[in-house]
Amino acid sequence: MNFPSITVSNNVKANKHAEHLLVERLKHGNEDAFVSLIRQYRADLVNVAYGITSDREESQDIVQEVFIKVYRNIHSFNEKSGLRTWLYRITVNQSLNQLRKWKRRFNWQHRSLTEETSGETINPPELGSEKFSPSNLYEEKEFALRFEEQLKALPQKTRAVFVLRENQGLSYDEIARVLNIKRGTVSSRLYHARLKLIKALLKGES
Amino acid sequence: MPKSLCHIDPIMLSQFIDGEVRPDEAERIRKHLSDCPDCRKAVNDNQLLSSCFKNYINLNTSRINPSAFETNVLAKIDQKNEIIRDKIKRLLFSKKILVPVTAMASVVFLLLYFSYRFTFLNSDGPIRRFPVQTSVATAPSAIIDSFSGETTAVMIMQTPNSHETILWYNEKV
Amino acid sequence: MKKFKIKIVLTIGKTLLLLASFSIMMTAISQASQFDISVTTILASHGKNGVDSRIGRQIKELQAAFRYSSYRLVNKTHKRLVPGQTGKAPLPGGRVLAITPLGVAGNRAKLKLAVFKNGQPTFQTIIQLLNRGRIIVGGPQHSGGVIIFIISNSF
Incomplete structure (x- = not known):
């Protein structure tokens, strides 16, 4: 049973080497390398930003800024932390900063979803029931709205932990490194996020 | 069976879902799950929540156009490089540097000119005129000096290409 | 005494310069x-x-x-x-x-x-x-x- 672990270890080494080469090319100002960096990480970083901000345009802007920061600061990148970790860290910080910035202003981006459902009472479907199938549910704007509301009600830092775990599949140790927090904090934030989301979805209250 | 004995610590159950418990503990929880419908439901709820969240993110971000995104990033970098070049230009041509440099250059030029004239020519030589360079910055169409009123928030932005100022305010209801 | 005179001349010069720029600015602003x-x-x-x-x-x-x-x-x-x-x-x-x-x-x-x-x-x-x-x-x-x-x- 050693074979799979050897393969994994070889893959990890190959990935590390490829990452090192990419970073070297980036440090030399190679534009192709920069484009391939965007292609490799864009979707993941946009997902992370979206998980925190719940705003598609904002997430795109945030991740564009992340890549510009990377382009400018690649020389200061310490390869020990890992490129992916570094990118996640910048994205999370940028997203949290953006949210602070917007909080001081106001929500000028009007969502049609809100307008269409305003004034209606939305009864959330029951978890575990037939109706509660992720693929069906997300075709229902009402449920999407409720889910988004509950998600937005979570503290920003908790959302960051939740998206890194649930969407990006990072381990507790990786999340702790990205956010510079303790492993125990990762675990408790995840537990509370799940508890709140499930409770809210079950009872229809935040 | 008393409730405290029946159920797994919820934080540990959350860690189990994430594959973050020791193998022996994972085994113990797995055994417990086969006997306990409540804990099984808790695990199922968490898995459904996880799928919901993934769907929520994917549905909302999958419509982003990758090539437009790429073009935007590269254009922004070009634009920022241009701004930096412009800043350097403005610094070089700012009064703080331009005035002493021009003064020094004029003194040096006059010294050279007169020494050349009096030493070799003793006649009028041609005088060249140097064009003055100016840098034009892309300024916003409007500068907001002040604002006040019954508003909950005010935001100042500008359009990306023509740098037209946008002043957005939220009326207090 | 000489230093004092220079100081006075410089102060007058600066004031004149300020007044001149101020009047230019005012003219620009009040150009009806x-x-x-x-x-x-x-x-x-x-x-x-x-x-x-x-x-x-x-x-x-x-x-x-x-x-x-x-x-x-x-x-x-x-x-x-x-x-x-x-x-x-x-x-x-x-x-x-x-x-x-x-x-x-x-x-x-x-x-x-x-x-x-x-x-x-x-x-x-x-x-x-x-x-x-x-x-x-x-x-x-x-x-x-x-x-x-x-x-x-x-x-």
Whole structure:
């Protein structure tokens, strides 16, 4: 049973080497390398930003800024932390900063979803029931709205932990490194996020 | 069976879902799950929540156009490089540097000119005129000096290409 | 004593220079002229009406910045004002926009804008608008959309 672990270890080494080469090319100002960096990480970083901000345009802007920061600061990148970790860290910080910035202003981006459902009472479907199938549910704007509301009600830092775990599949140790927090904090934030989301979805209250 | 004995610590159950418990503990929880419908439901709820969240993110971000995104990033970098070049230009041509440099250059030029004239020519030589360079910055169409009123928030932005100022305010209801 | 004299001469020189620049600035600001001011009022919403063909060109760049699907022209107002004179443009929802040119600073017109709703002031601002420039002001809610008014000026 050693074979799979050897393969994994070889893959990890190959990935590390490829990452090192990419970073070297980036440090030399190679534009192709920069484009391939965007292609490799864009979707993941946009997902992370979206998980925190719940705003598609904002997430795109945030991740564009992340890549510009990377382009400018690649020389200061310490390869020990890992490129992916570094990118996640910048994205999370940028997203949290953006949210602070917007909080001081106001929500000028009007969502049609809100307008269409305003004034209606939305009864959330029951978890575990037939109706509660992720693929069906997300075709229902009402449920999407409720889910988004509950998600937005979570503290920003908790959302960051939740998206890194649930969407990006990072381990507790990786999340702790990205956010510079303790492993125990990762675990408790995840537990509370799940508890709140499930409770809210079950009872229809935040 | 008393409730405290029946159920797994919820934080540990959350860690189990994430594959973050020791193998022996994972085994113990797995055994417990086969006997306990409540804990099984808790695990199922968490898995459904996880799928919901993934769907929520994917549905909302999958419509982003990758090539437009790429073009935007590269254009922004070009634009920022241009701004930096412009800043350097403005610094070089700012009064703080331009005035002493021009003064020094004029003194040096006059010294050279007169020494050349009096030493070799003793006649009028041609005088060249140097064009003055100016840098034009892309300024916003409007500068907001002040604002006040019954508003909950005010935001100042500008359009990306023509740098037209946008002043957005939220009326207090 | 010699140092003191030099100091006095320098101080007088600096004062003269300051006075000269101040008077130049004042002349620039108080250059009394006429201001041609236009206000285009638009109602933006998430409706299905699309973009009003009369304002298509004017809001081209706005469409990228905002997420509205419908832009309808409400009205257009043009005023020729002298400094200190107030011109009024009607806005939807019992609102009025009052514009008062205050003067010229360099190549910009100094304008005071005030929005009134049912006679009560809701928002005031003082701006310096480029000659032949535009400012886009928006935000007030009206019948399921928002009011956007584009102010352009030339002097």
